Amino acid sequence: MGTNELILLKNQAGIEAVRGTNVAATRKLYAQITPTYTKPLQEFSDQTGTYFDRRRAAYGLEEIGFTGLDMATFEDLPWWAQLFLKGGVTGVSDSGTPNPAYTYTFAPSAATDDLKSITLEFNEAGNPYESGQVMVTQATLRFNVGNNNEPAWMLDLTMMGRDWQTTTFTVALSDRDTEVILGRGTKLFIDDTGGTIGTTQKLGSLISASITFNPNIHFKNFAEDETNYAKNKVGRGAYRIDAQFQFEFADDVEFAKYRNSTPQPRLVRLEREGTVIHTTVKKRMRLDFPNGIWSSWSRADRQGNLVANFGMAAFYDVTEANIFEMEVVNGLATLP
Secondary structure, rough: OOOHHHHHHHEEEEEEEOOOOOOOOOOEEEEEEEEEEEEEEEEEEOOOOOOOOOEEEOOOOOOEEEEEEEEEOOOOHHHHHHHHHHOOOEEEEEEEEEEEEEEEEOOOOOOOOOOOOOOEEEEOOOOOEEEEEEEEEEEEEEEEOOOOOOOOEEEEEEEEEEOEOOOOOOOOOOOOOEEEEEEOOOEEEEEOOOOOOOOEOOOEEEEEEEEEOOOEEEEEOOOOOOOOOOOOOEOOOOOOEEEEEEEEEEHHHHHHHHHHOOOEEEEEEEEEEEEEEEEEEEEEEEEEEEEEEEEEEEEEOOEEEEEEEEEEEEOOEEOOOOOOOEOOOOOOOOOO
């Protein structure tokens, strides 16, 4: 087999028990992941009585980043969600036969920093690398039925890692069967506050949606950290979730809510079902905003039709005691 071929790039990862303590990979990642590496070079203009001022130099800490692009699937999305929504989630079985369905529920923790980090193995087999304490700094889950070349829900990831070292790939990891979550067929529900989320389906309206998750994390370093950021020292700011929707602009219902002088909370649910697991239970992705507030509006054109672009900010809901919830139903007892 050849080496240094683009088609032979691969990525493998394992979830770390302790951030910054590297572990062997437990799964192949099918996402397209692109690494970046920078190290600031300090220059000093030495005064030597000559035209040559560059004589001394020093490096800053390594800055290691990754961008990822993946097709969202019912099997892999819950694994990724441990990095940007909530870690340590386990599936709840419905004890169905012959194959039980498992429900994974992700709602960000209000006061516990439980987001997971991974050890990432990447590049190609002739020149493999490894980075530990890789964490998601931003994730966007999106679909657009107007883009026929990208019919699936997609997941964009921005990540940072702590170190970069040569390694060997963990061997004998199995391939997985996965089912793509299609954008077409996604259901949208919008209800008034005080109602029940998922009651009123909005038809003939939704064109695209994107949800951006910002855990607002940063790594820390101290005097003893010569090359890398400190192990297991992660700072957190406010957790923010914001969304963008494009609707056919055929009525004034939602725009009127935005024009109201008082913010009008919206109960918003996006849902896409997949194939049957057993009897009538299907795979499912469900995304809930229990207290979404319209934050922006603009009018646009889509093939000669008026459309409206709405921004939405996820606010804390007292009844749900959260700002957002994602539920994924699949047939997996564990997420290796």
